[in-house]
Amino acid sequence: MSRDPGVWVAALLTLAVWSYLIKQNLVFQVVEHVFIGISAAHAMTMAYFTIRAKGVQPLLAGDVSLLFPLIGGVLLYSRFLPKTTWLSRIPLGFTMGTAAAVVIRGSVDASFVKQIQATMLPLTSLDNVLMVVGTIATVTYFLFNLKSRSGVGGYLARFGRYMMMAAFGAAYGNTVMMRMSLLIPRVRFVFGDWLGLVK
Amino acid sequence: MAWFERLKPRFERFDKIDSRYIYLAVFLSVLLPLFRPIGLPITVGEQTREAFLLVDGLPQGALVIMSPSFAPSSDAEVVPQMMALLKHLMSKNAKLLWVNLTVEGSMYATRAMDSLKDEFGYEYGRDYVITPYLPGQQTAIASIASDIKGALTVDVSGKPVWDMEAVSGVSSISDFDLLIDFNTGDTCIYYLQQVQPKGVRVIAGASGVTVPYLMPYLGSGQLAGLLGGLRGAAEYEMVSKTPGLALGGMDAQSLSHAAIVLFIILGNAANLAAKSRRGRLDTGADNGENQGFGYENQGGTSK
Numbered sequence: 001m002s003r004d005p006g007v008w009v010a011a012l013l014t015l016a017v018w019s020y021l022i023k024q025n026l027v028f029q030v031v032e033h034v035f036i037g038i039s040a041a042h043a044m045t046m047a048y049f050t051i052r053a054k055g056v057q058p059l060l061a062g063d064v065s066l067l068f069p070l071i072g073g074v075l076l077y078s079r080f081l082p083k084t085t086w087l088s089r090i091p092l093g094f095t096m097g098t099a100a101a102v103v104i105r106g107s108v109d110a111s112f113v114k115q116i117q118a119t120m121l122p123l124t125s126l127d128n129v130l131m132v133v134g135t136i137a138t139v140t141y142f143l144f145n146l147k148s149r150s151g152v153g154g155y156l157a158r159f160g161r162y163m164m165m166a167a168f169g170a171a172y173g174n175t176v177m178m179r180m181s182l183l184i185p186r187v188r189f190v191f192g193d194w195l196g197l198v199k
Numbered sequence: 200m201a202w203f204e205r206l207k208p209r210f211e212r213f214d215k216i217d218s219r220y221i222y223l224a225v226f227l228s229v230l231l232p233l234f235r236p237i238g239l240p241i242t243v244g245e246q247t248r249e250a251f252l253l254v255d256g257l258p259q260g261a262l263v264i265m266s267p268s269f270a271p272s273s274d275a276e277v278v279p280q281m282m283a284l285l286k287h288l289m290s291k292n293a294k295l296l297w298v299n300l301t302v303e304g305s306m307y308a309t310r311a312m313d314s315l316k317d318e319f320g321y322e323y324g325r326d327y328v329i330t331p332y333l334p335g336q337q338t339a340i341a342s343i344a345s346d347i348k349g350a351l352t353v354d355v356s357g358k359p360v361w362d363m364e365a366v367s368g369v370s371s372i373s374d375f376d377l378l379i380d381f382n383t384g385d386t387c388i389y390y391l392q393q394v395q396p397k398g399v400r401v402i403a404g405a406s407g408v409t410v411p412y413l414m415p416y417l418g419s420g421q422l423a424g425l426l427g428g429l430r431g432a433a434e435y436e437m438v439s440k441t442p443g444l445a446l447g448g449m450d451a452q453s454l455s456h457a458a459i460v461l462f463i464i465l466g467n468a469a470n471l472a473a474k475s476r477r478g479r480l481d482t483g484a485d486n487g488e489n490q491g492f493g494y495e496n497q498g499g500t501s502k
Contacts, residue, residue: 021219043302053331054334102337102338103337106341106392110395110421114419115416115419118420170411176459177429178407180451180459181406181430183226183229184455185275185444186275187226187229191230191234
């Protein structure tokens, strides 16, 4: 069994979290609140040091251009005073405009044009046929203005729905895999690092 | 189905089972293989093999950007991937520039390098550089893509990045041979949108949840390789012949998945049995006619 106090604290906190699986209890709630508090404190501390290192210190060293984003950042807080709320819209608009420009520039080619190109495949293998038909069928499912859901359009839409269900199933499978991947090292930590039962 | 009718009462009993028994069964399916490994076989997936072949084909001293863009909540899945890839890169004497888009990134970079630098004879500055947290996500990546020397000026200790031997010959992002992003969210897609068009090949190490979102980029060839979850890390350890933490956990992962599949089958059988008893299967209310996402009758569409 470990003699490291840090390992003991981590192991007891792990057991406290697992206790929720038996039923809701006070120990779990305490640990939950401790976790939220530490996360909030960590985020605030990192934000403070980031602003200091990336904004305030270079500004004091003579980089005057940083004055504008720093003032913009302060103006975001003006929304807490009813009379000055409008001021917060200036940096917000600037941020949204910049973000939209960056996203559009990158995503149109990488996430739209190239993805469409990737579905233009020769129908020479089952994989390719599934890819092409599956894409067309899934898009057909979202053609809400189709007058009728019968006929070829209806069959395609239904096939598209099945394709999406298969995709959701794959996503769920990956989610399960992730949860198990998180559990395994914790079990190994409790029974190995703490209790010394697993090598 | 006669066998279903025969087993129906047992399935119905399962419908009322206390969920804590299921937790216990899954827990045991994880715990027991850790005590007594079974050695279940593992096959290496195509996407992991592609990543391996790409790294293996890099020239000695290749320039590589490493980007640990994950939070501690995904540590268990992504760190084994990072360590497996890092060992392979360091065996090829790759020059590493660590770009950190999360606040924890530089901590993971420092830990990983500290644990391996002596084994591979790496020296800070000569072989690798760790930059501090760069906020902004996609905006930050766009600035790296357009002007990497302007976006990353100092390292974690405040020294000028581009004076260091590891990256002294870099003039733009296109000088890098490879970028590896370890992520749990959108950062890999941002790299594919901003950096990959500049001619830098991108590999992703992703948590299991993120994998379905990255698969289309792998299919289109934009992503050069993908390691998915702990399984991806284990596959990479296997193909690169560097057994580590991930391979050791694969028995537990496989058995726990088997337990979950079994419970899904039993749960559905119990649900069917319960419905059958209530006679709802014959009413048409739940026989699949009304399944879907509820969009069919929206937007003026008549059914």
